[in-house]
Amino acid sequence: MVTMDFVSGNTGWIEVICGPMFSGKSEELIRRLRRAMIARKRVQVFKPALDDRYSTTAIVSHGDMRMESEVISEPSEILAKLDWRADVVGIDEANFFGHGLIDVATKLADGGKQVIISGLDTDFMGRPFSPVPELLCLAESITKLLAVCVRCGNPAKHTQRLVPSSELVVVGGADAYEARCRRCFEPGVSKQEVLEFARPRAVAAEQSR
């Protein structure tokens, strides 16, 4: 993994941490931001208002690591609320910000900021999930994390949605999503519940014949 810890001067850059839910993106973001603070850098952290699953202000990992952040609804608010003395700008849940984040991240890095962005790279159907794929192309450093497949234990790159919805954005945690590998992933909604519901009826129908 390329580490950008030793870049000197006022050069900005973009680091992206991507992967499915439960892969440790928030933990990794918090780890990097803490290291920046140890290095006495000024750090500012932003998260989308949409993501209020665990806390209204802090960014929180599924393992309960947390760090205070500023809550915003539009990526343009990052520029509006930015303390221009900040050296490092952390952005969690980038997938909720949409296309506007691409321009904002570019402006920040061009302006000399170290921008660390964490977000899902694929959606509930396994498709590239804008704006993270575009940000990967623009970044100096990319880290792709994998979770553990809850079905088989293999490395998981997919976020399996468990609740029925075809909306692109459905906010939820372990109640609505789980990590799955390529083989166990069922694009869209898991058929597990349907099969379990269907089984007793099928057996009953078989017995009544």
Ligand code: ADP
């Ligand atoms: P992300 O930001 O990618 O959703 P987090 O940093 O919030 O991930 O959480 C990662 C933590 O989630 C892991 O350290 C582990 O404690 C926990 N976890 C729960 N389910 C899984 C899973 N299926 N695979 C890996 N980690 C998991």
Ligand code: ZN
């Ligand atoms: Zn699997």
